[in-house]
Amino acid sequence: MTGLTVRAEALQKRFHDRDLGTVTAVDGLTLEIRSGELTALVGPDGAGKTTLIRMIAGLLRPDAGALQVLGIDVIRDPQAVQDRISYMPQKFGLYEDLSVQENLVLYADLHAVPLAERQQRFARMLQMTDLAAFTARPAGKLSGGMKQKLGLACTLVRSPDLLLLDEPSVGVDPLSRRELWKIIQQLVDEDHLSVIISTAYLDEAARCAQVFVMNEGRLLDQGPPATLRQKASGLTFTATPPAGQPARQLQARLIDAPDLIIDAVPQGDNVHFIQQPGADLADLLGGAAVQPRPEELEDAFMILLRGESEGQPISTPPTQPAPAMPARRGDGPVIVVRDLVRKFGDFTAVASTSFDVARGEVFGLLGPNGAGKTTTFRMLCGLLPATSGQLEVAGLNLRHARAQARARIGYVAQKFSLYGNLTVRENLQFFGGAYGLAGRDLRDRIAAMTRQFDLEPAAKSGLLPAGYKQRLAMATGLLHGPEILFLDEPTSGIDPLARRAFWRTITALAQTGVTIIITTHFMEEAEYCDRIAIQDAGEMLAIGTPREVREKAGPEGAKDMNSAFIAIVEAARARRAGQVAA
Amino acid sequence: MSAGGFSRRRLVALVRKETRQMLRDRSNLVVGLLLPLVLVLLFGYGLSFDVRNGRIAVVMEDSSAATSSIVAGLAGSDYLDPIWTNSMVEAEGMIRVGRADAILRVPPDFTRDVVSGGAQLQLILNGVDSNTAQSIESYATGAIQMALAHIADRQGSAAPSGVTVVQRVWFNEANTSTWFLVPGLIVLVMTLIGAFLTSLLIAREWERGTLEALFVTPMRPLELVLAKLAPYLVIGAIDLVMCLIAARYLFGVPMRGSLWIITLSSMLYLLVSLALGLVISGVTRNQFAASQMALLASFMPAMMLSGFVFDLRNVPPVIQMVSQILPATHFMGLIKTLFMAGDYWPQILRANAILALYAVLLIYLSWRMLAKRLD
Structure with a gap:
């Protein structure tokens, strides 16, 4: 139990990119990871966490340095290491067209788990992950959180000497995250499993025995959370x-x-x-x-x-807020939703939902995976027609005036959906044109946007750092001076630093009078919103200011938004289960 | 614990996984089983280089027993469809608007010249479609020669020209292109499975990130390669049986070589084609690029450059050299000989040796390409 699972010395890994030249992902890293413990790797995007984990798994060959895993030189004999460890990559590594059971059997066969041992192991894994009822279901038909638990179960079909988890909680809601951690914690406590986990959540790192803080390929600090x-x-x-x-x-x-x-x-x-x-x-x-x-x-x-980043401000605050173009005032709500329903076949994605959003508000939509957030969002943007109910955006009924309504809203998709091989200016010109801007108007707006978001017009969009890509996406969404900006999980998979910068921009935008509707998985981000709504299974469970929602959750949820969210969703689920039973 | 080598149990597990995935993806079965069937029927029935009812405009500037028997000879042919016209001008007009493929002109003094020897007939062909023109030329000359022989016979003299050419086409006696196309179709179908099905396999695993998880298991790369080939070999074998049955019973193509040599050579080529698909898949790591590349690198050349449609002896030397690089060319030559001529051992051995070499090389490459590394 004592001893080291990983020992790295002056480890170095460079990548060659045709556009960016040579990128040093891991730069002279020296560290020792103890066995039988839970170890976290934290750091912003591009810190080298994934590269390090892949080198430990023998998937990448270091350019320099020494790396021993379980006492084996992984550079010389990666297979010997791969025979003894388990690894869950960011995409889980599941075969979506195979069923839950078939995925488990495949990995059990590959790891040569004896048949006698197998039944007991599967039973334990299925019970831990709550997947016992779904063994015949294809992995592709599971929800995001279930997929992730199955991915974990597949890596644990036998007890590995070391478990590597690469950002297992990206894009997963707080409930699923909590269940995942319960499983990991149990394995460490009962089996003294050695686990290395990379994460963007500091509250997850705080549960680990050792934390390694990385930045730009180097180790900034290490130690138990209490010391750090x-x-x-x-x-x-x-x-x-x-x-x-x-x-x-x-x-x-x-x-x-x-x-x-x-x-x-x-x-x-x-x-x-x-x-x-x-x-x-x-x-x-x-x-x-x-x-x-x-x-x-x-x-x-x-x-x-x-x-x-000594002395640099976290974000460049908007120096010159571009004026919110059309001064269509007239107070009263900018979004009115009444009894909104959306069905897909006999599945109800959104059930009878009503709410208003006032002008200039920052409105957050929260909910676990599959709660109906995205469906609600798409209906508000006019991308998806409602099955029934009333939907008014910027004073226009979406049933009749979808095109006019769309001209008054901006939309920033979850994925970077701009043209990577065009420059910043070319992208803005194209999208401006698509919104009907031309000539002097377009030039002025582009100038205002590049100034507001501190963008270099001649830079190639695809090569911008992640944070700047997002700014460009927002600049594009705001180009035509919309009254409402929709952002779909803009902070998913982004490190805390970049998230601060992002929210600084949002705060500044709200001050210019733009209404902002946003979805997020990070519950603490709900605190930036004026009002939030929590959805689950298509139902609106709570709506109000962050404080009102926390209070609604009762004493259990009052301390922070994460626990409030879990309390509210669980109470609703228990109520539904009770109804079904009765 | 480091077992060091190949494990049959892991191979079986991987084969089972690949088979399940193949069977569950309906598009695989459509491309693997339905498309070959459509191709066989399409090429067998629809595509034909034969000319039937070639329209020939006849201009009669002389009228006698001799000329009418010539014209009767034309009308009696299955392949020709004579159209009577009154003048050369009218006939030329027809050829120009495409209502006739050829003109046969019988000059005014034809009957007199037949008697004195040195008679001439004018045959004008529309050369826009040279294949059709050539066919019509040979049908027309054949029909005319027959008619002339009849005339000579009736007059009791020897044939007007001293030599009578007896034409005979070897192997494809019926001279139907179905006989020529259907064996080649086996090549095309085997190529299709490799190009369209296996080329996606490794790329899909790269894209979905499953390969990364698979790498960090005791699995050996060769096990994965073999497991990916196995289910598609079965699909290919089904297609082969389908092609052979269609060739024999639907189109009546002769099968002069032995069935087992045809089968073994076809399976060997199938293996080459599947392994090529895997290599393409491993190089591109992207399903879209893989399918594009497979189309360009294996299916199109197999169609255009292997001798499937165009006779390789008629192409420029450079193209000939390129075609010799293609495994499809060697198999194409072999399978046509096997069907039409029979077992010709020097060719069987040579072509199969080349195919075996390709199979080993490509499997080795796809194995190296899965060397459990992401960089």
């Missing part, structure tokens, strides 16, 4: 803005002062922030009440990362 946390000791506070002032506004002000503030996020009606050591915050806080709060792993992580 101490970096933020004495620097973490909660600020309560004066009555009537939204927390988001105070948060924006704080995060725009990088000399004084390391990080700030809205939390409930307050703002959690980390100050620079010895900073004088009296002016900046301007009357907000401040109280110290216990430091968390995420605080230490932010301090480490901000130390890397």
